[in-house]
Amino acid sequence: MNEMQLSDENKRLKYDNAKLLKINEALMQRVEEGGNQSAPYAAFEHSVHLAEQVREKTQTLGETLSQLERRNRQLKTFQQRFTDAIESLSEAFVLLDCDGQIILQNSNFEAFLQTSNLPSETVLNLKALTEKKDHQKNTNNDGQLLKPVFQLSDGRWFQLNERPTVEGGRVLLYTDISALKKAETVRYEQAMAQKSVQLHSLVDNLSQGVVLLSSEKQIEVWNSRFVQLSQLATQQLHANIGLRDLQALTELELPTHPRLGSDFYVQTLQGGTVLEIRVHQLHDGKTIITYTDITERHRNQQSLQENERRLRLITDNVPAMIAYIGADLKFEFTNQVYIDWYGSTSRGLDITELDKSLNYKQIKPFVQRALKGESVIFESRELNRTGEPNYLLKSYVPNLDGNGVVLGFFVLIRNITERRINALALQKAHDQLERRVVERTSQLSSLNQKLLNEVEERRRVQTDLQAATREAEQANFSKTKFLAAVSHDLLQPLNAAQLFTSSIVEKTVDAQLAPLINSVSSSLDDLENLICTLVDISKLDAGVVKADKCNFKLSDLLDNLAREYQQQSGLYGVQLRYVSCDSLVHSDSFLLARILRNFLSNAFRYTDKGKVLLGCRRVDNKLCIEVWDNGAGIAQDQQTEIFKEFKRLKSSRSAFTNGLGLGLAIVDKISKVLEHPVKVSSTLGKGSLFSVTVPLADKTDLPQPAAQLNQALTKTELAGRTVWLVDNDFNICAAMKQLLETWDCTIITAASLADLQAQVDIGNDHANILIVDYHLDDGINGLDVAEQINHLRSTPLPVLMITANYNKSLQKEIKEHGLLLLHKPVRAIKLKTTMLYLLNKK
Structure with a gap:
């Protein structure tokens, strides 16, 4: 902070002090002249409070003035140290203001001025020196030097270091490099002949088309790639034909000047070749034109932009705020709902910079837990763009790599303001009821009749409270049921995206794009599984899912599952053994298949190059369907935890790292719907057994065989x-x-x-x-x-x-x-x- 800024700060504080004194005087006068004679003590108390505030402001002003004096003394000390520092420099140093006038210089710069014969008040920068032809020659900057270099008329060479200041001025530092330049000149002249030959060979073998135009716009130099692109004969190029006449012989553009506002432009030839054309103006009036074939890059860019647009379309239509934050706490992705809420694209921003109305300290513990690999769900109170308070339910889900390292975390935010308001209203009604009960109870000893009335009133209020509670529970049930039914709107854009991806796969695609398309398809499959899993949980919680039980042959179900997972076993190094069973059972085949698929998926997930067995065991009049594996096993204290939502064990397989830990939670809920008990038995380090028990059906009640869809x-x-x-x-x-x-x-x-x-x-x-x-x-x-x-x-x-x-x-x-x-x-x-x-x- 310089002297001018300190002076302005001092004036501002004095002005604020005077304004506070005037406010105090006006308030005191208003209190004394006020017409409310019924409350003199309140007026006196108010004036005392105001006087205390004025005293505190005056004390603060005094402390600020003292601090200002200390800063002044420090500033003078710093100025003296700065003067000593620049005087110790071996280079010529000068500090200029925004008008180019000298503010500060050292003795070396004064000697430099005397040598260069320039007046001391001249703007000393590189441009001013190059305009003084009697004091210097051409600048030797071949594009490799990062700092300007110039030569004075006496033959000495200087290097200029220039840096702008905050006030608009500049700091200049001149270094004498005469000896270095002489040695460099000798090396340069020795290498020029060899480089000339190498340069000619290099240009002729470039993948780019290159042509050099003289200052009269005649073609002087070209390479073989230019001849190939222009389809011009070598005799025509040697004939010194005018550029306009050559343009008439080829579709390739031959510009002489760069286009306004652009470093390059793109031309598409009739054969479909896309070229990037750049025009470079040289100091001697000559022009270099380069032609780069960007056909493949152009097509890839168009394809990537289209895929990104489709993925963005899906996430922007999900009715929730979705974002991804990296381990450095910077946003890498936000959907449109997130942008609309916070009013910023937020990409690249730090999470602490996104919304000033959000105190980062409130969510910092949850962010730290997510970065440690823990899934977090919490509520937060924030202001929307109109300044209204809202309650948000936030979920942070960590993104782990194959080694368990947190790469970032996913953010899912839902607005629960309405639900929170209803809960607060219910709590308020409950609190009011409690207060009324206490008040009525205190009057029981003297008011017998009022006691009867109060008891009746309490009963009525309790009835209303119960009704309100039932309505709140029904509203929560309806909301859960709505989430279970919303799958139609979520799966519509996902269906379109998967069809688009499938159509791309059907076409012949460049080999470089195949991994990208496979990644997009895999991401869409993961998104579908995520949505379906969340919707299944919601449907089960809402009671929407009902069992449609019938008699069917268990072998029809188990044979299909065995074939399905037999194909996957080779991919993950797992040996699947299946023992067929022809028993007739009574159950819902679709829901039972969901349970068994989760059992098999878990067995594949936690069995590394081991064995998995699918079979049945008869117990009395029931059938126990079992899935055995010799994988990692489950600790005794975790065998009940795995059936809870968002609880899952660590797997060594990267293919299963994107789960949410909902599979066995769904199994637990489906088993209750089917009334089929599920059991787990496991030994850590030896393997696990998951089983579900289903009732046997009468063999005389056989179902009709299903039509085979895959015949011929x-x-x-x-x-x-x-x-x-x-x-x-x-x-x-x-x-x-x-x-x-x-x-x-x-x-x-x-x-x-x-x-x-x-x-x-x-x-x-x-x-x-x-x-x-x-x-x-x-x-x-x-x-x-x-x-x-x-x-x-x-x-x-x-x-x-x-x-x-x-x-x-x-x-x-x-x-x-x-x-x-x-x-x-x-x-x-x-x-x-x-x-x-x-x-x-x-």
């Missing part, structure tokens, strides 16, 4: 087939169209029946398959649309119904109509298999 599917091709698609989601229509066109299908997409009728004659035009989304606009369902279309046709079309609704009553309704159903997100291979089945069946 490979005998039918999709090429040349015409498909009609009705879906009210534009992105899904676009993704489905792109995917089916890669299979050489002709596809007509429409958002409704009216839209389809506007494009085709639904009664007479040729088509092979009709694909319809169940939930359409204006309350119309896909079953009605399919029925209307086939009613107008002489030969009904095979119909494939798609939906994100997993409701069993809907599945039953579609099955009763004799239609096939696929759930979103739709897998490309499953879609293709189902379409082939429909065509073969027809």
